Amino acid sequence: MALSPRLEFRQAQSLTLTPQLMQSIRLLQLSHLELNDFVEAELLRNPLLEREDGAADEAPELPERLAELSAYEDTVDHGDRIQSADSIADGYDTSVENVFPDQASADQLNLSSRIDHQGNGDGGEAPDLDQFVAARPRLADHLEEQTNLILRTQADRLIARHLIDNLNEAGYLGVELDSIAEQLGAELADVEAVLQAVQGCDPLGVFARDVRECLAIQLREKDRLDPMMQRLLDNLGLLANHDMPALMRAVGADREDIADMLSELRMLDPKPGRAFDVGPIEAVVPDVFVKQGPAGNWLIELNSDVLPRVLVNRTYYASVTRKARDSTEKTFLTDCLQTANWLTKSLDQRAQTILKVATEIVRQQDGFLVNGIAHLKPMTLKMVAETIEMHESTVSRVTSNKYISTPRGLLEMKYFFTTAIQSSDGGDSHSAEAVRHRIRQLIDAEPLSDVLSDDTIADVLKKEQGIDVARRTVAKYREGMNIPSSVIRRRQKKGLLATG
Structure with missing residues (x-):
């Protein structure tokens, strides 16, 4: 069969994502703060959109506005016909004080009164100081003021500026010194000298490269960095593992001395940069x-x-359309109307979708709301999507960055979606979150003399509740809750028994 080009017609169906449809999908996953920012931008961009709550601030009646305008124009015209005190005094070739003796004192009194009330020469009432909130200082600005006083040369100040720019929120230096030296084309010795100079800035401990150096800077300032304390800082790993016998041998001190040094360390700030403003905190x-x-x-x-509640001002659209001069303006107004209609419809659809998903979550997690986390059922996005007849991706977008207030507290919608852990007796599956909660309960209730290992916890879960979970799963859940291993917990409890 010979191959040759030819033309033919085919009829097929396909789904095309228009820009507006893509925007509607994006609106679903926005939080309420991001959504309000988006709506504010649309209100500035689209003249046909207005807030629904703006109806209360309507303009006054037309006759009153005309009366006010007439009074204003009459006052202006009358003021134009009256000559000023300066022009009259110039006509007589003398000063204002000679023509109007009370004018200068009155002007001075009014000026003083305005300055006393306002502080900037404007009339009106004094501002309410309770309405202003003092801004927290930024760590970078605070340190730059100090380095400009400490360092003498411009080159050293430039190095200090790069050191400040590479501090993290805790106040630690996050890059290597040789990297800064290579970037600035400076000698490594000069960078180290500047670092040593700025490490004395307030708050003490900034510009440290790790927690050991941060604590050492603060102890050195208090004249408490003796050789024994230095050995303790060099063995912070043993302290983190609560291996007190090994720590006493490494430091060369008894338990009482170790306790005294630890009490001094608790008085220090391991993250000095946190005292400064790092950004707004949103509730x-x-x-x-x-x-x-x-x-x-x-x-x-x-x-x-x-x-956000917005309305389409169709009255304004009708009045402006009649005055459109060319097709460009008519096209612009038509696009604005379509965008406004789409936005109002998308916001309403978003609200209805959130309500529908939340209703199904509450229906399936009724046991959790009544009895607590132990009765949280395993639930997936697919289970909710099939019930409300929506796509699984839509449910995922709706539950992102959304929070639900329940009698059990304020929870993220994603919290209710957990994997299932099979039961050993063939019963109902258990939620992974409920298993985590039970693991925490077992560890919190373990006696000081008997610490439960991960294997023991897995056996207890299987015997008590029929939860078939492996030891490595217990270890994964325990580490996810920042609970130390049984070895470290045993050392902690032994330390409590020794000090008790």
Whole structure:
């Protein structure tokens, strides 16, 4: 069969994501703060959009505005016809004090009164100081002021500026000195000399490269960095592992001396940079409220305070369209109208989708809301998506960065989606979060003389609740909750028994 080009028609269906559809999908995963920022940008960009709560600030009636305007124009015209005191005094070739003796003193009195009340020469009431909040100083600005006084040459100040720029939130230096020297084309000895000079800046401990050096800087300032304390700082790993016998041998001190030195270390600040402003702290606000009704059912309500409400001003669109001069302006107004209609529809659809997903979560996790975390059921995105007849990716976007207020506390929607752990007796599966909670309960209740190993915890879970979980799974959950191993916990409890 010979191959040759030819033309043919085919009919097929395909799904195309338009820019507006992609934007609607993106709106689902935005938090309420990000959504409000997006809506604010649209309000500035689109003249046909306005906030729904702006209806209360309507303009006054037209006759009153005209009356005010007429009074204003009459005052201006009357003021134009009256000559000023300076022009009259110039006409008589003399000073204002000779023509109007009270004018200068009155002007001086008014000026003094305005300065006393306002501080900047403007009229009106004095500002309420309670309305202003003092800004917390930034660590970089605080250190730069000190380095400009400590260092003499411009080259040293430039090195110090690069050192400041490479500090993390805790105040530690996050790069190697040879990297800074190579970047600036300076000698490594000069960079080390500048680092040693600026390590005495306030707060003490900044510009340290690790926690050992940070504590050493603070102890050196207090004249408490003796050889024994230095050996303790060099063996912080043994202290973290609570290996007190090995720590006493490495430091060369008894238990009482170690206890005294540890009390001194507790008085120090291992993260001095945290005392300064590192950015605004935003409170978590729930997107959905869940409350128990009088009949024992669950009442689910959207938080209307975080939902932006916008309207399309069709009256303004009709009046402006009639005055459009060319097709470009008409096209712009048509695009603005379509965008405004799309935004209002997308916001409403987003709210309805959040409410639908939250309702299904509450329905499936009724046992958790009534009895607590031990009754949290394993649930996946697919289970919710199939019930509400939506795509799994849509449920994932809806539950991202969303919070739900329940009788069990303020929780992220993602919290309710956990994997299932099979039961050894063939019963219902257990939620991974419920298993973590039970592991924490067992470790918190273990006696001082008997520490549970991961194998023992796995056996207890299997015997008591029929949870078939492996030892490595118990270790993974324990490490995820920042709980030390049984060896370290045993050393901790022995230390408590010795000090008790």
